[in-house]
Amino acid sequence: MVKIDLKNVSKSYGKFIALKNISLQVKDKEYFIILGPTGGGKTTLLKIISGLVKPDDGEVLFDDIDVTRMTPGERNIGFMFENYALFPHMNLVDNISYSGRVNARNPEMTKKLVEQVLMMTLLTGRNEALPEELSGGMKQRVALCRSLLNLEQTKLLILDEPLKALDAGLRMNLRRELLLMAKSKQLELTVVHVTNEEEEAMMVADRIAVINQGELVQVGTPHDIYYYPKDLFVANFMSEINYFDGICIREESPKWDIYKMSGQKDNFYTQIHEESSPILIDLNTGDQFAAYIKNDVSNEYNHGDKILLVVRANHMKIRLGNRLNQKKNSFFGKIIRRKFMGVFYRFEVLIGINNQEKTVVVTIPATSEVHNKFKENLEVTIYFPKELGIVFKHPGNKVVNEVIKLE
Amino acid sequence: MPTIELIGVTKTFNEGKVLAVDDITLKINDGDYVFLLGPTGCGKTTTLRMIAGLEEPTNGKVFIDGKDVKGIPPEDRDMGFIFQHFEIFDHLTVWENVTFGLEMRGYDDDYIVQQAEKALTTVDLLEYVDEYPSIFGNPGLQKLGIARAIATGAKILIMDEPLGSLDPKVSNVFRHELRNLIKDLGLTAIHVTHNQEEAMAIADQIIIMRAGKILQMGTPYDLYESPNSIFVANFLGETNFLQGFVLKLLEDAKMEMWIRLGGPRITCNNINLQFDLDDNIVIAFRFEDVYLFPEDYGFEKSVYDWSGVQFFKASLEDSRFVGATKRFYLFLDNGDKFLSIKPGSYEENFVPGETLIIGIHIDDIHVFKAPSDMLYETSLS
Numbered sequence: 193m194v195k196i197d198l199k200n201v202s203k204s205y206g207k208f209i210a211l212k213n214i215s216l217q218v219k220d221k222e223y224f225i226i227l228g229p230t231g232g233g234k235t236t237l238l239k240i241i242s243g244l245v246k247p248d249d250g251e252v253l254f255d256d257i258d259v260t261r262m263t264p265g266e267r268n269i270g271f272m273f274e275n276y277a278l279f280p281h282m283n284l285v286d287n288i289s290y291s292g293r294v295n296a297r298n299p300e301m302t303k304k305l306v307e308q309v310l311m312m313t314l315l316t317g318r319n320e321a322l323p324e325e326l327s328g329g330m331k332q333r334v335a336l337c338r339s340l341l342n343l344e345q346t347k348l349l350i351l352d353e354p355l356k357a358l359d360a361g362l363r364m365n366l367r368r369e370l371l372l373m374a375k376s377k378q379l380e381l382t383v384v385h386v387t388n389e390e391e392e393a394m395m396v397a398d399r400i401a402v403i404n405q406g407e408l409v410q411v412g413t414p415h416d417i418y419y420y421p422k423d424l425f426v427a428n429f430m431s432e433i434n435y436f437d438g439i440c441i442r443e444e445s446p447k448w449d450i451y452k453m454s455g456q457k458d459n460f461y462t463q464i465h466e467e468s469s470p471i472l473i474d475l476n477t478g479d480q481f482a483a484y485i486k487n488d489v490s491n492e493y494n495h496g497d498k499i500l501l502v503v504r505a506n507h508m509k510i511r512l513g514n515r516l517n518q519k520k521n522s523f524f525g526k527i528i529r530r531k532f533m534g535v536f537y538r539f540e541v542l543i544g545i546n547n548q549e550k551t552v553v554v555t556i557p558a559t560s561e562v563h564n565k566f567k568e569n570l571e572v573t574i575y576f577p578k579e580l581g582i583v584f585k586h587p588g589n590k591v592v593n594e595v596i597k598l599e
Numbered sequence: 600m601p602t603i604e605l606i607g608v609t610k611t612f613n614e615g616k617v618l619a620v621d622d623i624t625l626k627i628n629d630g631d632y633v634f635l636l637g638p639t640g641c642g643k644t645t646t647l648r649m650i651a652g653l654e655e656p657t658n659g660k661v662f663i664d665g666k667d668v669k670g671i672p673p674e675d676r677d678m679g680f681i682f683q684h685f686e687i688f689d690h691l692t693v694w695e696n697v698t699f700g701l702e703m704r705g706y707d708d709d710y711i712v713q714q715a716e717k718a719l720t721t722v723d724l725l726e727y728v729d730e731y732p733s734i735f736g737n738p739g740l741q742k743l744g745i746a747r748a749i750a751t752g753a754k755i756l757i758m759d760e761p762l763g764s765l766d767p768k769v770s771n772v773f774r775h776e777l778r779n780l781i782k783d784l785g786l787t788a789i790h791v792t793h794n795q796e797e798a799m800a801i802a803d804q805i806i807i808m809r810a811g812k813i814l815q816m817g818t819p820y821d822l823y824e825s826p827n828s829i830f831v832a833n834f835l836g837e838t839n840f841l842q843g844f845v846l847k848l849l850e851d852a853k854m855e856m857w858i859r860l861g862g863p864r865i866t867c868n869n870i871n872l873q874f875d876l877d878d879n880i881v882i883a884f885r886f887e888d889v890y891l892f893p894e895d896y897g898f899e900k901s902v903y904d905w906s907g908v909q910f911f912k913a914s915l916e917d918s919r920f921v922g923a924t925k926r927f928y929l930f931l932d933n934g935d936k937f938l939s940i941k942p943g944s945y946e947e948n949f950v951p952g953e954t955l956i957i958g959i960h961i962d963d964i965h966v967f968k969a970p971s972d973m974l975y976e977t978s979l980s
Contacts, residue, residue, distance in 0.1 A: 217980040230766050360795055361833055368928070389767050418922045418943070429768055431923055458946040506923045506942070532820045534660070534799045534836045534941070535887050535924075555923075557942060559887050596772075 193220040193349040194382040196241060200489060201250030203236055210236040212406045214250070223374055225397035226386045233406040234386045235352060240351050241384060241428055243267050249572055270339035274356055276331050278323040285319045288337045309337040329362045343503040348376065351385040355392065371396040390430050392417070402426050419530055424500060424595050427582055432505040434552045435596065436545070437586065439473035441480065441496035448520050450482040454577035464579045471583055476546045481521050483581025498586035507580040508554040510539065512565060515573040522575035523552065530568050537563040541574055601664055601677070601754045601787045603627040603650060608659035610645050619645040621811035622659070627804070632781055632788045634798040637808035644759060646808070647791045651757045652676050664876045679748030683760035685740040693719070694728040697747050718750035721780060737764050738773055745777070749784060756781060756788040762797060774801050795835050799823070807831055829967050832883040839886065839937035842969055845878045856880060860933035864913035867964045879969035889939035890958035891927060891947065908958045918953045929957070
């Protein structure tokens with residue numbers, strides 16, 4: 193078994209602060225994803241865990257043993273690099289068993305292990321092939337085999353953007369293979385996997401750590417990170433969003449039933465109603481809006497506080513005509529762009545809010561035929577279930593611009 | 600009104616040893632945003648370079664505005680260029696980067712100022728005119744690249760992986776801005792990429808290339824809904840493939856297929872009666888077109904019209920929440936695997952190992968001739 197503890201880890205390169213005081217725990221047999229944009233500190237963190245980089249401050253513990261000063265070799269981990277780092281002059285089997293040989297293991301044992309990992313990654317029969325004769329996906333699997341062969345005493349696999357160089361279709365399949373392999377009864381690996389793609393993270397992770405500008409922003413399950421993002425950065429990183437400036441209302445009574453469940457009663461909404469409570473918002477439209485915030489932070493919001501309301505594009509709903517009087521949390525506007533995206537249609541809807549024009553993005557699944565009704569230049573009402581509205585303390589326009597407009 | 604037409608264009612390198620582009624014919628209409636899409640080495644960049652005048656075709660003709668452009672150099676083809684690695688001059692200011700090309704073309708000063716201001720306003724960089732490009736990250740650099748390209752007033756925009764150097768998250772936002780800008784300016788644009796999602800998201804027309812040839816050309820919708828080959832079906836979007844053979848020919852251009860190794864029997868369309876008894880075929884269907892029902896679902900009580908929907912049984916391996924979507928991993932009795940995706944808030948508490956009823960509409964099932972070799976290794980990559 194392997195669990196990892198990072199305690200107050202910091203790292204600077206000259207004046208550049210790569211990591212600021214990071215503490216986190218990876219549980220035994222967990223598939224743990226480190227997610228963030230390029231240059232955010234993900235790879236540095238991975239190198240500190242594997243021992244390739246020493247932290248300036250803080251401790252790294254494997255199973256409660258301090259390994260901060262140990263070399264990568266002493267930590268006994270499987271490491272797979274983004275560019276595979278295969279030896280071009282060695283065939284597939286030699287590439288995989290190289291480190292086994294230099295470590296002077298029993299050759300019989302090594303041979304058996306190689307056969308085992310080849311079988312697992314469906315590479316059997318290509319033993320003599322050189323890396324140049326293999327497709328990108330196969331090289332990736334060879335690199336993976338090699339990292340698995342190192343896992344004798346510890347069971348920790350470190351993956352640095354392992355799927356980045358692959359075509360979309362293959363990437364999808366291999367994500368799944370990685371997860372199944374890590375969870376297989378023979379291996380039961382603890383995996384730390386770095387990526388900058390949120391979809392990849394959601395697809396394989398037990399838990400995700402979001403890292404930005406050297407800081408740990410949030411750690412949680414895919415569900416938590418998606419529905420309860422801690423700040424605007426996390427919300428925006430996980431999908432396309434819309435945001436609205438508003439003011440928190442606490443000293444007025446609601447003009448509509450904000451406690452009633454939106455739509456059908458189902459487990460998902462029931463869970464949100466248990467975990468969180470409604471908050472009234474003034475978006476300066478004359479109507480009261482409502483969203484749900486987690487119970488533990490609910491009393492941090494006072495009357496008159498500036499807040500940011502965030503609604504994911506796929507949580508917005510759309511209907512023809514003006515239905516402001518039927519739908520709560522609604523805006524009236526006009527479709528200015530309509531685009532087929534494969535699995536869904538993406539609409540840009542121009543609404544008037546606060547005497548200004550604002551473009552709101554709405555996506556709906558392409559499988560239902562309703563999208564045919566929504567053409568460009570038609571007037572529509574868009575609205576969102578209050579359970580799916582996300583509220584933050586307003587971080588200021590500068591931060592909003594930095595995060596959303598990527599300035 | 601710029602239209603671009605290629606007729607029988609071939610390009611070979613190394614004295615004919617390498618065939619990069621193999622006898623392609625295509626037409627790009629005025630104001631269209633067209634993507635050349637395909638895996639590495641498919642000939643898309645060579646095609647772009649021939650349109651731009653950076654390569655001369657070995658055979659065939661390129662017409663721009665109906666005029667044969669043989670021998671006309673790139674700078675005289677009325678095109679703006681945008682590159683993956685920006686190709687911005689670090690030692691020139693933002694303003695100088697944009698005006699440099701205009702000055703080289705010898706325009707008068709008033710025109711240069713007017714064009715540069717307009718272009719920089721379009722990409723929101725007017726306030727940075729006196730800064731050096733080093734203050735920008737990759738998105739800023741590419742905005743400057745775009746400003747430089749549109750400042751020339753060219754009616755055609757040539758782009759080689761323009762979003763390729765951006766972080767995925769950044770590129771997902773930037774691509775819509777790029778499309779909106781091109782549409783607002785009414786430009787004809789050609790964009791090369793290997794990223795199918797990017798093409799689906801912003802193209803008017805997509806040309807899919809493979810091994811120097813055009814496999815299929817059409818709107819994203821046409822290509823997605825009516826792929827003409829296993830390759831296209833797999834390359835755009837996420838698709839399930841199941842192999843089997845034709846068991847029985849039915850009336851109304853339909854047939855019954857039997858999934859291999861004793862899998863389920865499924866009725867599918869036999870358009871133009873192209874398949875015969877015992878033919879080996881592959882059916883393709885999108886992840887999102889797979890409907891799931893519990894085994895005891897009351898179809899008889901349901902108000903929906905189930906005509907045309909094909910039902911069969913499968914078992915659930917497991918499911919996975921992926922934010923906007925939820926993925927269901929399924930397998931048949933014969934071991935074949937496939938997937939279904941539903942919206943992330945989809946509420947059915949299926950448990951792993953449970954037997955489900957699968958429904959797929961007959962029109963969502965595409966049928967192809969089975970490749971003779973192993974499906975994934977040969978046909979898909």
